[in-house]
Amino acid sequence: MSSTLPQTFGGKLIFILQNYGTTFLRGAGVTMAIAVVSTFIGCIIGFLVGIVQTIPTDRSKNPVKWVVLGVVRFILNVYVEVFRGTPMMVQAMFIYYGASMLFNINMSMWTAAFFIVSINTGAYMAETVRGGILSIDNGQTEGAKAIGMTHFQTMVHVVLPQALRNIMPQIGNNLIINIKDTCVLTVIGTVELFYASKSVAGAYYWYFESFTIAMGVYFILTFLCSRLLRLIESKMDGPESYDLATTDTLAHTSGMNRYPGDSDQDAHADKFTASGSM
């Protein structure tokens, strides 16, 4: 059998792709599933934490709310600091084995993978969302308050949609980081792209060839995702132009300026009110 094995670099690549192509594809699929789902769940966690961090509180007006929020915020801060401050690989070991040792829960590979990556992404996203909310001009909030919106309505309809648009690049960053970082889950036995590459490499001791393919696959995945996210961003911005029903009768853009106090002011004003009366 060994006499039929290819000897050149290119030949080995082709041989691996022909015989183990599906292994790589399956690994890439697992990687993408974990990265996409966990980024999504992480974003939701991040939004919830970020929103709680930006609820306005007035100690004198509502002391109970102030205390409760204070406690919740402290817990959330601990969560953010701990999960941002420790490596995901260590977290994976800690949670996976800790769950079975302490609580007798034997997580499946999928549950563990989704849980660890989501909660890690959530910790990063919490700060990103907080930043996104702070980046929205206070005038937007005041405008919403001035027409009688509550804090919750202001958030849902005005601030968060704009914050989401502003943090899209960072969400993209997180997705790409997650695609790459799922490889640390090999320590708990998740068969994703890195694990698959390693097993193929181990079968023939073709490490360089196998990981050349892994490099290519990882790059294709991240590149496609970053382009796709750009596309979504421009969709969110909406069209550059807009439909005009007719011409604007009041904008003096054609050189016919009229200042307050001009003699023909009233004639124009009457025409203007004729369009509808209160």
Add this chain to the structure above:
Amino acid sequence: MADHVLQVQHLGKTFGKNVVLRDIDFTVDTGDVTCIIGASGSGKSTLLRCINLLETPTCGEILHHGVSITDGKFNPSKYRAKVGMVFQSFNLFNNMTVLENCMIGQTKVLGVKKEEARQTAMFYLEKVGMAPYINAKPRQISGGQKQRVAIARALAMQPEVLLFDEPTSALDPQMVGEVLEVMRNLAREGLTMLVVTHEMAFARDVSSHVVFMADGVICEEGAPRQIFENPVHERTRDFLERFRNN
């Protein structure tokens, strides 16, 4: 007493050690067009923001139809729906079209049905001459147009009184014209308005009542003819003199 929309009594506001407003007293009745004039930093905008509870007054009281809005348990959202506000910096919602800007308050705050909200919004957008632009986003229209949309958005809530916080200060002279024209028409139609402005011609010709503020107090108030032609107070005379010379 019966028809006072707003009564401000002994209102005071301090930011840290800075006293911005002192012992402000005045009344707005239905149909009044009150203009507040005065130098920058005299507390005009702060007064307006206190009336809309965007700032919490430090002392004194504000009564809305005789009910205090400054006591702690009061729900500011319901009150704000009745007292509209137009800002110097427009504050249109950037994530919505012109039409959506004028509908969101009606549907979410007043609970009006979509179709009805749309009709009301269109009615007021036509009134301010912005009906052709319903599909535009705020970033696609000019400052004057934004301010007219902001006025339509406030009107669509059908407020009892509309507060204007220097609505033309961020605009070039052409756009000032188009916004003042809209406001002039609203005044003529009997809308109750409280306007902080540097447009002296507007204050003189349109308002029914003029308040002159200096250093956080009301220096002088009265009918526009009296304030502009026979100001009693030294500071009022100085202020108006400086405006005429410019």
